[in-house]
Amino acid sequence: MKEELIKKAERAKSACRKLANLSTEIKNKALLAIADALKKEKTKILSANQVDLNNAKKVNLSSALIDRLTLNEKRISEMVKGLKEIVDLSDPVGKIIAEWTRPFGGLKVNKTEPNGLKIQKVSVPLGVILMIYESRPNVTIEASGLCLKSGNAVILRGGSEAIKTNTILAKIIGQTAYANGIPDGSIEFIETTEREAISELIKLDQYIDLVIPRGGEEMIRAIREKATVPVLAHGKGNCHTYVDKEANIEMAIKICYNAKVQRPGVCNAMEKLLVHQEIAKKFLPLMIEEYKKAGVELRGCTRTQQIIPEVKPATEDDWYREYLTLILAIKIVDSVEEAIEHINKYGSGHSETIVTENKETAKKFLQEVDSSAVFHNASTRLHDGGVFGFGSEIGISTQKLHARGTMGLNELTSTKYIVFGKGQIRE
Amino acid sequence: MKEELIKKAERAKSACRKLANLSTEIKNKALLAIADALKKEKTKILSANQVDLNNAKKVNLSSALIDRLTLNEKRISEMVKGLKEIVDLSDPVGKIIAEWTRPFGGLKVNKTEPNGLKIQKVSVPLGVILMIYESRPNVTIEASGLCLKSGNAVILRGGSEAIKTNTILAKIIGQTAYANGIPDGSIEFIETTEREAISELIKLDQYIDLVIPRGGEEMIRAIREKATVPVLAHGKGNCHTYVDKEANIEMAIKICYNAKVQRPGVCNAMEKLLVHQEIAKKFLPLMIEEYKKAGVELRGCTRTQQIIPEVKPATEDDWYREYLTLILAIKIVDSVEEAIEHINKYGSGHSETIVTENKETAKKFLQEVDSSAVFHNASTRLHDGGVFGFGSEIGISTQKLHARGTMGLNELTSTKYIVFGKGQIRE
Numbered sequence: 001m002k003e004e005l006i007k008k009a010e011r012a013k014s015a016c017r018k019l020a021n022l023s024t025e026i027k028n029k030a031l032l033a034i035a036d037a038l039k040k041e042k043t044k045i046l047s048a049n050q051v052d053l054n055n056a057k058k059v060n061l062s063s064a065l066i067d068r069l070t071l072n073e074k075r076i077s078e079m080v081k082g083l084k085e086i087v088d089l090s091d092p093v094g095k096i097i098a099e100w101t102r103p104f105g106g107l108k109v110n111k112t113e114p115n116g117l118k119i120q121k122v123s124v125p126l127g128v129i130l131m132i133y134e135s136r137p138n139v140t141i142e143a144s145g146l147c148l149k150s151g152n153a154v155i156l157r158g159g160s161e162a163i164k165t166n167t168i169l170a171k172i173i174g175q176t177a178y179a180n181g182i183p184d185g186s187i188e189f190i191e192t193t194e195r196e197a198i199s200e201l202i203k204l205d206q207y208i209d210l211v212i213p214r215g216g217e218e219m220i221r222a223i224r225e226k227a228t229v230p231v232l233a234h235g236k237g238n239c240h241t242y243v244d245k246e247a248n249i250e251m252a253i254k255i256c257y258n259a260k261v262q263r264p265g266v267c268n269a270m271e272k273l274l275v276h277q278e279i280a281k282k283f284l285p286l287m288i289e290e291y292k293k294a295g296v297e298l299r300g301c302t303r304t305q306q307i308i309p310e311v312k313p314a315t316e317d318d319w320y321r322e323y324l325t326l327i328l329a330i331k332i333v334d335s336v337e338e339a340i341e342h343i344n345k346y347g348s349g350h351s352e353t354i355v356t357e358n359k360e361t362a363k364k365f366l367q368e369v370d371s372s373a374v375f376h377n378a379s380t381r382l383h384d385g386g387v388f389g390f391g392s393e394i395g396i397s398t399q400k401l402h403a404r405g406t407m408g409l410n411e412l413t414s415t416k417y418i419v420f421g422k423g424q425i426r427e
Numbered sequence: 428m429k430e431e432l433i434k435k436a437e438r439a440k441s442a443c444r445k446l447a448n449l450s451t452e453i454k455n456k457a458l459l460a461i462a463d464a465l466k467k468e469k470t471k472i473l474s475a476n477q478v479d480l481n482n483a484k485k486v487n488l489s490s491a492l493i494d495r496l497t498l499n500e501k502r503i504s505e506m507v508k509g510l511k512e513i514v515d516l517s518d519p520v521g522k523i524i525a526e527w528t529r530p531f532g533g534l535k536v537n538k539t540e541p542n543g544l545k546i547q548k549v550s551v552p553l554g555v556i557l558m559i560y561e562s563r564p565n566v567t568i569e570a571s572g573l574c575l576k577s578g579n580a581v582i583l584r585g586g587s588e589a590i591k592t593n594t595i596l597a598k599i600i601g602q603t604a605y606a607n608g609i610p611d612g613s614i615e616f617i618e619t620t621e622r623e624a625i626s627e628l629i630k631l632d633q634y635i636d637l638v639i640p641r642g643g644e645e646m647i648r649a650i651r652e653k654a655t656v657p658v659l660a661h662g663k664g665n666c667h668t669y670v671d672k673e674a675n676i677e678m679a680i681k682i683c684y685n686a687k688v689q690r691p692g693v694c695n696a697m698e699k700l701l702v703h704q705e706i707a708k709k710f711l712p713l714m715i716e717e718y719k720k721a722g723v724e725l726r727g728c729t730r731t732q733q734i735i736p737e738v739k740p741a742t743e744d745d746w747y748r749e750y751l752t753l754i755l756a757i758k759i760v761d762s763v764e765e766a767i768e769h770i771n772k773y774g775s776g777h778s779e780t781i782v783t784e785n786k787e788t789a790k791k792f793l794q795e796v797d798s799s800a801v802f803h804n805a806s807t808r809l810h811d812g813g814v815f816g817f818g819s820e821i822g823i824s825t826q827k828l829h830a831r832g833t834m835g836l837n838e839l840t841s842t843k844y845i846v847f848g849k850g851q852i853r854e
Binding site for chain 1: 690800803804
C-alpha cells in the first residue's frame, strides 16, 4: 500500500509544478467543464450514493451521518453552483503582495546598506494539499475546486462510508480536468479505505505541503500527533457572548438567541453566555424565556441559579465544552475583565461577541480577547467567509500559524520573493 | 521535570496575554534597559562563558562549535547593538492589515448578501514561542529581543554546552525586563539540560503556539516528527546558480564566485552551478580558474569533465547535498527548462539565481523555480532580512506554511478579525 500512496503523492508533486503556472482561463474552463460533467452524470452519482446509503443503514450509521452522506438532485445542483462560484472568485495566485526597490549604492552589498535590488513578494500555490474528511461527499467537489483554482494539486481521502460516491465523483472530476488541460495527477483520490493509509500519507512531507483534516476533534488530534506534514485544522468552537452592563437588552436578546438557536450544530454557534451582574436580573429572565421556547437546556453558575432556579448547575467541565446542540451554560461576571479572563481561559479561540453600547468597554474586549474573530454587537454565527465577503470558505482555523479565522482561497497560497538585480553580490 | 516545564509554560501563557497589549513605548524601554544591563554585567557574563568554554575543551568540542560558543567584549557589544536595532524596528503588533465595510442590507444576514459589518484584520502576537537552539549564546539575546518586541512570551532552551552563559544571560534579561514593566513569565529559561525536556516541551500545544528550532537538519527533523506544537524551521540551503547561454560572462563569474566563496558555511551560499551547454566552453574555464584560486573542490557531470578534465565526477547524492564548505558541483544543461527541472527536483527550495541578459528566459526561471527566493542577476547570498530591508532576521524558512523565505518581526505575528456590528444576526 505504501508504494501505491507514494506513487500518488509523487504524481501530485509533479503535477503541482505545472499547475502553479496555468492561466486563470484554463483553470476556470476546467472548473466549468467539471460542473457540467457532474450535471450530466448525476444518475451515476446518485446510484453510487445509493450503494453507500444502503451500506450505511446496514451498519446502523447515525441519522445525522446518513443525512450528511445523502446526495440528491438538489445537493448535486448545489455542488454545481459551488463550482461556478469558485470560477467567479479572483485567482489567488500571482498576486504581487508587496513590491519595493532598495536605493542603489553600488554592486557590492553590505547587510543593510543601499543595494538597488527590486524585490517582489508574490503569491504562489502551496503545492500539494492532502484533504482528509468524513461522510460529506460534497467536500470531494469543493476541495477539488478550491485547490484547482488556487493552483494546488490535491490528494483526496474521504471516509469509508462514502467510498462509492467519492470514487465516482473523483473519477468524473479527474477525467474532466485532464481532458481540459489540467495536468495528470492534479486530483488524486485514495481508493483504499484502510486506516493505515492516513498514517502513511501524513508522513510524506517530501511530497505533501499541507494536510487539511475535516472531522471530529479526536481525528484532528490524532493527525496532529502523527503528521510530519504541516496541519491546518478547522478547530473546535466554544464560542462566548458577553452581555455587558451597558448592553441594549433588546439587541442582546436577539443576538444571544440567534447565536445559540439558529444553527446549534456548527462551530460558530454560541456555547456560553456571560452576563454582567448589574444587568443579569433584568436581562436573564427575558432571555431565558426565549431560550425555553426554543427548547434550550440551560446550565449555570450559582449566581445564575439564584436568579433562575430551574437552571441546572454547570460543572467546571461545562466551561470547556463545545456542545454543538441546544445546551447553553450561563455565568454571571462582575466586570468585562472577568469576562475576558474567563474566555481566554476556557475558550477555544474561535469567535466571541460583546454586546454593549459603551465603545470603550467594547474596545477593551475586542483587543484583549484572544480569538480568531471578535465581534461587537453581532452574532458569532457571522464568522463566515461568505459573510466576510471572501466568497468561499475552506474552514475556520483556530490556530495562529499561517491562517487564523475563516480561510478562503488566499489561505491556500504561500509566497515567494522574486528579486531583480544588476549583478549585485555580497560584500 | 514535566510538572516544572508545564509550570513554566503556564507562566508564559499567562504572561503573553498581558504582553500582547503592552505599548510600543514600554517594550522599547525594556529592550534598552536590557541592553544597558548586558553592558554593565559583562564581567559576570564573560566569566560564566569561561566556565562553558573550559568544559567544552574538556569534552573536545570541535573548534567551530567552540568559536560559536565564545563570547568576548566585541560580541557582547554586538548583542547590545542588536537589541538597539530591534528598538528601531516598527512594532509589528496592532497593524491594520486590511479593513473593509460590507454594504448594509438589514440586520438579518444571509450568506453573501450585504450586511453592513465593518471588518478589520489586525496583526497580533502569536502568543508563546519556544526557541530551541545550540551553542551560540547570542540567540538567547536575539530571540528574547525579537519576541519581546513582537509581544510574544518566549521559552528559551539552549544547548548544554552553553548552559552557564545562557543561564546568566537569561537571568539578566528576565530581571531587567520585569523591573521595567514586562509581565513576569514573558521570558522563561529552561535550566535543565536533559534531552527529555525538549520532547516534553514540544508537546505542550495547549500553552505553546510555535516552536522555532535552530540547529542541524537532524535536530529539526526529530522535532518535526515529535512535536504537536507547530514548527517553524530554518531550512537547509542547496542553492543553485544557473548561467544561461545569454549570460554576461563577466557578471556570471562575479556572482558565481561570490555565491560560493564569500561565506561558504551559510545556508544561502551556492552549492550547485548549472551552465547552459552553449556557453559552457567559454565560461567554465574562466570560472574554474577563479574557483581554483579560492581552493574550491569541484565535482561535475560527464560533460563538465569533458571540458575540465580535473573535475571529479559528481554522484547522484551530490545533487541533493548542502556542502556548507568550499565544494561545488557543476552540471551542464541543454536549456533553461532542464535547469528549472533539475532545481525543482534536487533543490531544497531555498534561494536560486539565474544569470542572463534575456528577460524572457529570466521570467520563465523566476516564475517556475519553486523556491523561497529567486534572483535575476544577483548572488544567492543576498537572500537576507537585512539586505531586503527588514532590519532583522530570525531565519530563512524553506517551508510554505505561515512564512517562506527570510523571516523578520512580522513573521512572529498572527492576525485576528475585529468585527463591528449594529446588532446583525444570521438568517
